[in-house]
Amino acid sequence: MVSIKTVAVLGGTGNLGPSIVRQLLSAGFTVTGLTRLTSTNSTPAYPDTVTVHKVDFASFDSLKTAFDGQDAVVSVVGSPGIPAQKLAVDAAIAAGVKRFIPSEFGVNTRKVRDWPIGKILKGKVEVVDYLIEREGEIEWTGLSTGLFFDWGLEKHGLSTINLQGKTSSLVDSGNEKFQVSTLAQVGRAVVKILQRPEETRNKYLVTSSFQASQNEIIKVVEELTGEKYPVVNREKADDLQKAGEEKLAVGDFRAFIDFLRAYNHKDGVGNAVKEEESANGLIGLEYEDLRGSVREWLVKAGVIS
Ligand SMILES: NC(=O)c1ccc[n+]([C@@H]2O[C@H](COP(=O)([O-])OP(=O)(O)OC[C@H]3O[C@@H](n4cnc5c(N)ncnc54)[C@H](OP(=O)(O)O)[C@@H]3O)[C@@H](O)[C@H]2O)c1
Known part of the structure; x- marks a missing residue:
C-alpha cells in the first residue's frame, strides 16, 4: 500500500x-x-x-x-x-x-x-x-x-457583484449554475x-465547494446586507465568446476572462458539476455552503459584522 x-x-x-x-x-x-x-x-x-x-x-x-x-x-x-x-x-x-x-x-x-x-x-x-x-x-x-470563489469575490466580485457601487452584472439570464x-x-x-x-x-x-448561479449569489448578498444590488450591466455569453476570439487573434490572453465567463454562465451550458461527476464523495470532501462563504467575504470586506 x-x-x-x-x-x-x-x-x-x-x-x-x-x-x-x-x-x-x-x-x-x-x-x-x-x-x-x-x-x-x-x-x-x-x-x-x-x-x-x-x-x-x-x-x-x-x-x-x-x-x-x-x-x-x-x-x-x-x-x-x-x-x-x-x-x-x-x-x-x-x-x-x-x-x-x-x-x-x-x-x-x-x-x-x-x-x-x-x-x-x-x-x-x-x-x-x-x-x-x-x-x-x-x-x-x-x-x-x-473558480476560486473567495479569491474571485475579493478580487473582482466574481465579475457579478460590485460591492462599492452596490450593483450587479449578469451574463445571459444569470440562472446557470457554475463550479466553484x-x-x-x-x-x-x-x-x-x-x-x-x-x-x-x-x-x-x-471537486467543488458548491455550485451556484449568479442570481443566487446576488440574492444572498442582498439578504445578508439588507440592501438591493440592482443589475446595471447585462452581457451575452456569445458576445463574450466573440470578444475573446478577437483578443486571442491578436495575442491578447485577457481573452481567457471572456471565455471563462461564457464557459461558466452561458444559459444551458451545463458546465456545473453533476453529482455523478463529482469526486467529493470519493475523497471524502464535504461540500461548503454558499451563504456561509458569501457571509465570510462580506465580513472580511467590512460590509456586515
Ligand atoms: N480556478 C481559479 O479561479 C483560478 C484562479 C487563479 C489561478 N488558478 C490556477 O491555479 C494554479 C496556480 O495559480 P496562481 O494564481 O496561484 O499562480 P501564480 O500566483 O501566478 O504563481 C504561483 C507561483 O508560480 C511560480 N511561477 C511564476 N512564474 C513561473 C514560471 N515562469 N515558471 C515556474 N514557476 C513560476 C511562482 O513561484 P516562485 O516565485 O516561488 O517560484 C509563483 O508564486 C494555476 O494552475 C492557475 O491556472 C485558478
Missing part, C-alpha cells in the same frame, strides 16, 4: 499555493517548498516550518535533486510555468516520486478541447496527456476545482487526494 508523507510544492507562493501548503502542514505532511532561482516573490512566503529550496525549473538535475526523497510533487505554478512541468515530471520519475499533481485547479481541462477556452488551456491539457503517457512510471492525479471552490477547499482536496492514494491513482478528479 502506497503511503505519502513527504510533499514537494512547486510555486506555493502565489494566489493558491499558500492555502495548499497550510492544509498539507495541518494534515501532518512534511512539506518542502520549491521556488525558482529567479524568483523575486516573497509575499506570501512559505511558513517557517517549510524547508525551501531554490530550484532551476529549466534544469533536470536541479529538479531531480530537489525531488529526491519526496513521495509526491504538487505543482501550483502560475500560467507561465505550466509548460515547464513536463521536465518536472521527468525529474520526478528519475527521483522515484510516487505521485504528481499538476497545476490544474480550475475548469475541467479534460472537457475543454472543443471550447475556445481550450485554446488557452492547451498547455495544461498537454501536461496531463504527458502524465498519462508516463503512467507506468509515475502516478498522477488531476484536480478541477472550478474556496481556496481552503482546494487545499483540503489536495490533502484528501494524497491521503487516499489508491482511490485517486491516475485519475482526473472534479
Whole structure:
C-alpha cells in the first residue's frame, strides 16, 4: 500500500499555493517548498516550518535533486510555468516520486478541447496527456476545482457583484449554475487526494465547494446586507465568446476572462458539476455552503459584522 508523507510544492507562493501548503502542514505532511532561482516573490512566503529550496525549473538535475526523497510533487505554478512541468515530471520519475499533481485547479481541462477556452488551456491539457503517457512510471492525479470563489469575490466580485457601487452584472439570464471552490477547499482536496492514494491513482478528479448561479449569489448578498444590488450591466455569453476570439487573434490572453465567463454562465451550458461527476464523495470532501462563504467575504470586506 502506497503511503505519502513527504510533499514537494512547486510555486506555493502565489494566489493558491499558500492555502495548499497550510492544509498539507495541518494534515501532518512534511512539506518542502520549491521556488525558482529567479524568483523575486516573497509575499506570501512559505511558513517557517517549510524547508525551501531554490530550484532551476529549466534544469533536470536541479529538479531531480530537489525531488529526491519526496513521495509526491504538487505543482501550483502560475500560467507561465505550466509548460515547464513536463521536465518536472521527468525529474520526478528519475527521483522515484510516487505521485504528481499538476497545476490544474480550475475548469475541467479534460472537457475543454472543443471550447475556445481550450485554446488557452492547451498547455495544461498537454501536461496531463504527458502524465498519462508516463503512467507506468509515475502516478498522477488531476484536480478541477472550478473558480476560486473567495479569491474571485475579493478580487473582482466574481465579475457579478460590485460591492462599492452596490450593483450587479449578469451574463445571459444569470440562472446557470457554475463550479466553484474556496481556496481552503482546494487545499483540503489536495490533502484528501494524497491521503487516499489508491482511490485517486491516475485519475482526473472534479471537486467543488458548491455550485451556484449568479442570481443566487446576488440574492444572498442582498439578504445578508439588507440592501438591493440592482443589475446595471447585462452581457451575452456569445458576445463574450466573440470578444475573446478577437483578443486571442491578436495575442491578447485577457481573452481567457471572456471565455471563462461564457464557459461558466452561458444559459444551458451545463458546465456545473453533476453529482455523478463529482469526486467529493470519493475523497471524502464535504461540500461548503454558499451563504456561509458569501457571509465570510462580506465580513472580511467590512460590509456586515
Ligand atoms: N480556478 C481559479 O479561479 C483560478 C484562479 C487563479 C489561478 N488558478 C490556477 O491555479 C494554479 C496556480 O495559480 P496562481 O494564481 O496561484 O499562480 P501564480 O500566483 O501566478 O504563481 C504561483 C507561483 O508560480 C511560480 N511561477 C511564476 N512564474 C513561473 C514560471 N515562469 N515558471 C515556474 N514557476 C513560476 C511562482 O513561484 P516562485 O516565485 O516561488 O517560484 C509563483 O508564486 C494555476 O494552475 C492557475 O491556472 C485558478
